[in-house]
Amino acid sequence: MVHLADIHTLRDSLRHHSATRPQHIAVMTPAGPALTYQQLDENSSLVAGKLAGAGVGEGDRIAYIGKELPSYWESLFACVKLGAVLVPVDWRLTPPEVEHILDDSTAGTVIIDPDHLMAGKTGLQEISSEPQQWAQWRDATSAELTEAARAAAFELDFIPGPDTAMAQLYTSGTTGLPKGVILAHRSWFAVRDALYAAHQDWITIEEGDICYVGIAGFHIGGLWYATQVFNAGQTVFSAPEFRPDLAREHFRVFGITNAILVPAMMASIAQITPADPAAFTKLRQVVYGGAPISDAVLEECIRVFDARFAQIYGLTETGNTACCLPPDQHYPGSPRLKAAGHPYPSFEARVVDREGRILPAHGIGEVQLKTPARMLGYWNRPEATAETLVDGWIHTGDAGYIDDEGYVFIQDRFKDMILVGGENVFPAEIERAIIRHPGVHDAAVIGVPDERSGEAVRAFVLAAPGKQPTTRELMMFLKDHLAPFKRPTQWEFSTEIPRNPSGKILRRKLRESHWSGRERQVN
Numbered sequence: 001m002v003h004l005a006d007i008h009t010l011r012d013s014l015r016h017h018s019a020t021r022p023q024h025i026a027v028m029t030p031a032g033p034a035l036t037y038q039q040l041d042e043n044s045s046l047v048a049g050k051l052a053g054a055g056v057g058e059g060d061r062i063a064y065i066g067k068e069l070p071s072y073w074e075s076l077f078a079c080v081k082l083g084a085v086l087v088p089v090d091w092r093l094t095p096p097e098v099e100h101i102l103d104d105s106t107a108g109t110v111i112i113d114p115d116h117l118m119a120g121k122t123g124l125q126e127i128s129s130e131p132q133q134w135a136q137w138r139d140a141t142s143a144e145l146t147e148a149a150r151a152a153a154f155e156l157d158f159i160p161g162p163d164t165a166m167a168q169l170y171t172s173g174t175t176g177l178p179k180g181v182i183l184a185h186r187s188w189f190a191v192r193d194a195l196y197a198a199h200q201d202w203i204t205i206e207e208g209d210i211c212y213v214g215i216a217g218f219h220i221g222g223l224w225y226a227t228q229v230f231n232a233g234q235t236v237f238s239a240p241e242f243r244p245d246l247a248r249e250h251f252r253v254f255g256i257t258n259a260i261l262v263p264a265m266m267a268s269i270a271q272i273t274p275a276d277p278a279a280f281t282k283l284r285q286v287v288y289g290g291a292p293i294s295d296a297v298l299e300e301c302i303r304v305f306d307a308r309f310a311q312i313y314g315l316t317e318t319g320n321t322a323c324c325l326p327p328d329q330h331y332p333g334s335p336r337l338k339a340a341g342h343p344y345p346s347f348e349a350r351v352v353d354r355e356g357r358i359l360p361a362h363g364i365g366e367v368q369l370k371t372p373a374r375m376l377g378y379w380n381r382p383e384a385t386a387e388t389l390v391d392g393w394i395h396t397g398d399a400g401y402i403d404d405e406g407y408v409f410i411q412d413r414f415k416d417m418i419l420v421g422g423e424n425v426f427p428a429e430i431e432r433a434i435i436r437h438p439g440v441h442d443a444a445v446i447g448v449p450d451e452r453s454g455e456a457v458r459a460f461v462l463a464a465p466g467k468q469p470t471t472r473e474l475m476m477f478l479k480d481h482l483a484p485f486k487r488p489t490q491w492e493f494s495t496e497i498p499r500n501p502s503g504k505i506l507r508r509k510l511r512e513s514h515w516s517g518r519e520r521q522v523n
Contacts, residue, residue: 005196008162009185010080010227014041017233025235027070028210030250035070037233043070044077048156051082051109058083058158061105061168065089065098066113067240068217073226075111080166083158087168087180088218101170105180105379162186168379169220169316180379181220187319188227190373191344198345202326203287203310205232205258210282212237212250212259221290221312224320225260244268252279259286262503263293270297270304283307289314289321290503294435299332313340313408317394319373322347323408339407340400347371349408350393351401359401366414367400368393399426416507418447418455425457425486427507433481434459434488439469442497444505448490448514459488460510462497 007013014037017024022038035043056062062084064075072088079086087105089098091113102110160166163184170178195202205211211229213236215222229236237256239247248269250256261269266288283305289312302309309330312321323341330337343349348370351359359365370393377385388395399417400410411426418425427445434443442462450456463469471491478487498506 009160013231044074047078048081060084061107063087063107063110068238090218181316182376187373194344202324209234209257212256214261220316220320255282262290266301267297270301317375322369322371340410361404364401367398439467444497457488458490460494
C-alpha cells in the first residue's frame with residue numbers, strides 16, 4: 001500500500017486520491033457544485049487533452065487569469081499532467097501589468113475565467129501581447145471537447161520528478177518589475193516531509209478537514225496551502241473573494257476546520273460585531289503570515305477563534321514557508337509572539353552582515369534561509385538568480401536576528417532601512433509600536449529626505465473606526481516604546497495604507513512624492 005509520505009509529485013498525489021477516495025470532496029466553493037477527487041482528476045485530464053491537442057507540451061507556460069474557481073485547480077493539475085508550467089496571474093492587475101507577466105513568461109496559452117473582466121473584448125484589446133491562443137474558460141466536461149481530445153486526455157504519459165518545474169509565480173514587485181519564480185514539485189512536499197520525519201504537529205491536516213484558503217491562488221501562500229490539503233486528500237474550500245462577513249458565515253455554515261489567512265483578514269473577521277462564537281466551533285487551526293501583527297490583535301484573534309495558531313515565514317523564492325512559530329508558542333504574553341518562527345526540522349537559517357560574515361545570536365543582519373523547497377531560479381534571469389540563490393542559501397533581503405534557541409526575528413527589509421543621523425532605523429519596528437495605540441488601525445513608516453539628519457522618519461496613520469488620535473497623543477505614547485531617534489518627526493493621517501495582495505506595505509508608493517527627482521533614493 002502506498003503511504004502518503006512516499007508521494008512526491010502532484011501528479012501522483014492526485015492519482016492516488018482519485019483511486020483511493022474518488023467520492024471525497026476535493027474542492028468546495030461558496031456557490032456551485034463541489035468537485036470530488038475523481039472529478040478533479042477526470043476534468044483536469046480533459047483540459048490537459050484539449051491543451052495537448054492545441055500543441056501545448058512539456059515546459060510550455062500556461063497563464064491563468066481569474067479567481068480560485070474550480071477551473072483554477074483543474075488548470076493546475078492539467079499543467080501537471082502535461083509537464084507544462086502554470087503561471088497564475090493576479091486578476092486585480094491592470095492590462096499593462098498583465099502584459100508584463102505575459103511577455104516575460106512567454107505564455108503561449110492564456111486561460112481566463114468567464115467572470116473576469118478581461119474575458120470581454122475590451123480588456124483583451126488593451127493588451128498588445130499576442131499569445132498563440134486566448135481561451136475563455138469552458139466547463140471541462142462540455143460538448144466542446146472533441147472525441148479526439150477526450151481520448152488523448154487519458155493517454156498522457158508525462159511523468160514528472162521532484163525537480164520538474166510546475167509553477168511560475170511572479171513576485172509582488174515592491175521594487176521594480178515582478179520576476180517569475182520557478183518552483184518544482186518538491187516545493188509542495190518539503191515541509192510536510194520535514195514535519196512527518198520529526199514527528200512534529202506544527203501544521204496539521206486531518207481526516208475530514210475542510211480548509212479555508214483565504215489567500216489568493218496567484219500568491220505562494222494560497223497555492224502552497226491548497227497543495228498541502230490536496231496532498232493530504234482533504235477538502236479545499238476555495239473562496240474566490242474575501243469579505244469578512246462572508247468569511248465568517250462560510251466558517252459557520254460549512255464547518256471550516258482549518259484556514260490560512262493574512263493578519264488583516266484575521267483581524268477583520270475577529271472584530272465583526274456582534275460576535276458569533278458558533279461560527280468557529282469546528283475551527284481547529286489557523287495558519288497566518290505575510291505581514292506583521294500586533295500582540296493585541298493576535299491575542300484578540302486567539303480569544304475569538306479559540307483554535308491552534310501557526311505563524312509561517314518565508315518567500316516565494318523559498319517555496320513559501322521556511323520557518324514556523326508553532327501553536328505551543330501562541331498564548332497571551334508569550335515572548336515568542338514577536339518571532340517569525342523557527343526553521344522546520346532539517347531547514348536552516350542564518351544571519352550575515354554586509355561583508356557576508358555569519359553573525360552570532362542576536363546580531364542583526366540579513367536573514368538567509370536554506371530549504372529543500374527553494375526555487376529552481378528566476379525565469380530567464382540568471383544574474384538575479386545568482387544574487388538571490390547562493391550555495392543553496394536564499395538571500396531574503398530581510399533584516400533580523402536569531403535568538404539563542406534558533407527562533408528568527410524579522411526587523412524589516414534591508415532596503416527599507418532608514419538612516420537617521422547615522423543610526424539604523426527599521427520601519428517595521430516603528431509600525432508595530434504605533435499600531436499598539438488603541439486609536440490606530442494601521443500604520444506605515446518611510447524615510448524622507450532631511451537636511452539635518454540625512455533622513456527623517458515619516459509615519460502614515462489610519463485611525464481606528466470612531467477614533468481620531470492627535471499627533472501629540474501618538475508622540476507621547478511612543479515615548480514608552482521607542483528610543484528618541486526612532487520616533488517619527490513627521491506625521492500624516494491617511495484613509496488607506498497601500499498594501500499588495502500578500503499584505504506587504506507598498507513603501508515605494510508612499511516614497512514617490514518625497515524622493516522623485518533625486519538621483520539617489522537615500523540621503
